[in-house]
Amino acid sequence: MQPKTPIILVTGSLGSGKTTLLKRILRKPQRRMAVLMNEFGEIAVDSKVIQGRNVQIVELLGGCVCCSLTGEFEAAVREIIHDVQPEFIIVEATGVAESDALVYGIQENLPEVRLDCVVFIVDAYLSHRYPHIGYTTLNQLKVADVILINKIDQVTTDVVNQVENQIRRFNAGAMYFRTMGCDVDTNLLFGLETEERPSLPRTPHGEAPLQSFAYTTDARLDEEKFRYFISALPPLVFRVKGFVRFHDTDHIFNYVVGRADLEEFHADKTQLVFIGRHLNDMRQTILEDLKECEVKE
Numbered sequence: 068m069q070p071k072t073p074i075i076l077v078t079g080s081l082g083s084g085k086t087t088l089l090k091r092i093l094r095k096p097q098r099r100m101a102v103l104m105n106e107f108g109e110i111a112v113d114s115k116v117i118q119g120r121n122v123q124i125v126e127l128l129g130g131c132v133c134c135s136l137t138g139e140f141e142a143a144v145r146e147i148i149h150d151v152q153p154e155f156i157i158v159e160a161t162g163v164a165e166s167d168a169l170v171y172g173i174q175e176n177l178p179e180v181r182l183d184c185v186v187f188i189v190d191a192y193l194s195h196r197y198p199h200i201g202y203t204t205l206n207q208l209k210v211a212d213v214i215l216i217n218k219i220d221q222v223t224t225d226v227v228n229q230v231e232n233q234i235r236r237f238n239a240g241a242m243y244f245r246t247m248g249c250d251v252d253t254n255l256l257f258g259l260e261t262e263e264r265p266s267l268p269r270t271p272h273g274e275a276p277l278q279s280f281a282y283t284t285d286a287r288l289d290e291e292k293f294r295y296f297i298s299a300l301p302p303l304v305f306r307v308k309g310f311v312r313f314h315d316t317d318h319i320f321n322y323v324v325g326r327a328d329l330e331e332f333h334a335d336k337t338q339l340v341f342i343g344r345h346l347n348d349m350r351q352t353i354l355e356d357l358k359e360c361e362v363k364e
């Protein structure tokens with residue numbers, strides 16, 4: 068059984084740092100990733116070009132592939148999955164005015180993929196100088212799960228606060244990161260790694276650090292209780308990822324800032340990694356709540 072291919076959508080205004088983030092993600096050498104772009108040739112490439120009907124694929128060194136859209140988006144995604152079987156697809160959605168339509172299209176029309184995370188990148192300097200938020204930006208902003216306030220080296224902390232406050236008015240539910248050169252921990256952001264990392268000492272630019280912990284059990288969980296538990300997770304839990312076993316089915320479980328996804332998949336045990344801010348304070352309660360979901364044999 069092949070699990071769904073996760074898609075990460077990277078949006079943001081011109082010059083905000085989308086390619087910078089992509090390059091950071093692509094540094095993970097051992098993952099097979101495909102990057103789908105509207106424009107071609109931004110990322111330095113070396114080697115063979117595969118021309119399909121809907122997509123032009125360039126094999127990069129290190130197992131990543133770079134794909135440029137030449138036909139329909141959905142057909143291109145299918146072609147990529149068929150031809151290169153990536154572990155992740157990253158879509159740089161430059162110039163996509165209707166991000167909500169793209170998100171809807173992915174969720175409704177592409178059962179072979181799972182929308183993993185929608186990232187929106189803000190240029191802190193430009194957002195301060197030109198605070199008007201246009202239609203495209205607003206649309207991208209509203210559907211984002213993760214918002215990077217980037218280029219904070221070019222402005223004061225007060226300005227960063229102002230920019231963030233203005234943006235939060237349109238999307239209060241997203242997870243915010245203040246970055247220079249999009250320096251987020253991409254492993255955590257996109258769940259590229261699943262093993263437990265109990266506490267992450269890096270504190271980027273005065274923000275509370277991300278923390279994580281894992282929960283593992285051989286017991287099966289009561290589905291209804293688990294769904295309720297997830298719906299009641301505090302907003303500082305940014306991501307949950309792993310496997311969950313119910314009465315008669317096993318699943319891959321993914322949760323990103325309020326959006327949960329269960330996909331049937333064989334698992335030997337329930338194993339979940341929680342990532343968020345101030346998690347160490349909530350860890351005990353979360354573990355106790357999960358214990359309550361366990362079905363007693």
Ligand SMILES: Nc1nc2c(ncn2[C@@H]2O[C@H](COP(=O)(O)OP(=O)(O)OP(=O)(O)O)[C@@H](O)[C@H]2O)c(=O)[nH]1
Nearest residue numbers: 080081082083084085086087217218219247248249
């Ligand atoms: N000062 C500063 N420059 C940055 C930062 N992040 C990225 N840049 C620079 O900003 C410029 C634009 O970054 P890109 O990553 O190419 O932006 P983009 O969103 O992909 O640009 P388009 O594809 O043209 O929309 C590049 O010169 C980056 O090196 C940052 O945090 N601070």
